[in-house]
Amino acid sequence: MILVQANDIRKSYGTDVILENASLVVQDRERVGLIGVNGAGKSTLLKIIAGEMTHDSGQIHIGKETTVGYLAQHSQIDSNATIWDEMVSVYADLKHLESKIRDLEKKMAEPSVYENETLFQQYSDQYARLSQDFTDQNGYAVDAKVRSILHGLDFPEPMHGRLVNSLSGGQKTRLLLGKHLLTQPNLLILDEPTNYLDIRTLTWLEDYLKNYPGALLMVSHDRYFLDSLITVIYEMERGKTRRWKGNYSAFxxxxxxxxxxxQKRFDQQQAEIAKLEDFIQRNIARATTTKRAQSRRKMLDKIERIDRPMLSTEQAHFSFNIDKQSGNEVLKVQDVALGYGEKVLSRDITFEVLRGERIALIGPNGIGKTTLLKAINGKLDPLDGRLKLGANVSVGYFTQQQEDLTPTKTVLNEVWDAYPHLDLTRVRTVLGNFLFSGDDVQKLVSTLSGGERSRVALAKLMLLNANFLILDEPTNHLDLLSKEVLENALDDYPGTLLFISHDRYFVNRLATRVVELSENGVTSYLGNYDDYVEKLEQIAAEQREREALLAASTKSKTGSSTADIPLDDAQARRQADKEQKRIEKKRLERLAKVESRIAEVEEVITTLEEELCLPDIFSNHELALQKNEALQTAKDELDSLMEEWAELEAAGE
Structure with a gap:
């Protein structure tokens, strides 16, 4: 059943055509993703379908039984109610019915009623009818539903009494999303629903929408999200749409x-056209072959020309380089506490960043990730602890809101003022690489879109040639193509990366280590996002195994034999045995890697100690200092490896 159909939609603002014959169909329970570069018209089309905007021509048909929910990019709730009351208002009719039931209970408890058999029976019948209606509409599950949605969208129970208008813009958007999820329209239209969500909340939303009973139509630049949920892709390019079956990777x-x-068909046709034209040119003037040439000309005129394949929409292209290499120890964070005034966000933060690492810093919103990056960059002081950059470290910092951009400057001056030693040609070339050409460089920063501001900030960052890049949500506001360009540039970057991102694809491609920030410190996981998820699953499996073994042990002590164990418990034991073998295999693999690394580090230590005895080095104070720092870093790593080796050995006993 078709829920919505848009045919040949056209929309323009003066001479600027946004949509040109754009068409789209969403059927019942379909999961449709609308993709395209920034400015392609995706949000405009969603607004037109949702009835939020008019169109110049074309038709929108929405089924009679179709209910539509629409969450715009920056939708917010303006309400003086509490979070809980605002969410429960979705079930106003059910709550009114529940109130009538409670009133009847009070009346039936009054002596004047229960002593009057006729009146009591009348109220009893009404009470039974209303209670059945309430049950049929799943009224008793309302509070549980609301609580579940609020918990999933990161509104813990202590927040439920807060006023909606006291929330941040991002929180208000999340709350509105929650109301739509409770309402469950036949067609839920979401424009960038992953904005303002941390990885944990994003994963919850993804899992929730997998079981959503209606259809989904969404714009998203999150590839993990699109691959996990979407079954149909509409690509929007140059105002037109094209339908593709499958998720984003399939597209x-x-x-x-x-x-x-x-391209192959175009090349073949061009070759055929060239042959015909050559034949005509060589034979049209000769009396003996002119008829054949004229025949070929008619054939040429009848050919339906294949358009030259259009390359994908213009992309930025850039790379990050470094002026000099840093020391091996890039950053040391020791017992740091973060917060503002009396409010502590996180404490006991201790970790190191070594040269060449690509570390993804993750954690729930509000835990202090951005605060930590600001502290590292000297933008604010930690409440406690110590932050130290290593030798020869030069920092490049990309802020989430691009606070370092000056709104009153033009794009050209914003970059040129930061690097006045560059000539105009070089600056314009760099800006051209970031898709600012012609008069675009004279735009005021204040008039730029989020994606354009990000590109200006990235241009300035690229020119810095820093060997330690600290990035706070660098993919925000970037379309899918721009994200891919940024990933390619960072993948080839020879320096060190520390970044915050809720884009799981981005983390997966770039991270060599994931550091998870919590209220009481950090936990470090080697590998990328998939490795992090696998480790969490392993930890959960080990916990289940311990619980199963404890339960089995308890039964054994009470005299139950294996034969007495129910089938489910026997299966649990077999599963536990299987899991134990897998854990042991992982332990042995990691033990081998640790032992190999210990041998490598010991060789490094031996070499450094020998070098420090050389006259050319110990007489050179600066060089000797670098060697000593490298030696200390190697010894610290060796200590850490030996501790892990001991733990792995003990785990196998």
């Missing part, structure tokens, strides 16, 4: 194959 494969096939 990329299909489009690449389609482009290759289109």
């Amino acid at each position: 990329l494969e299909q489009k690449a194959a389609d482009m290759a096939q289109h």
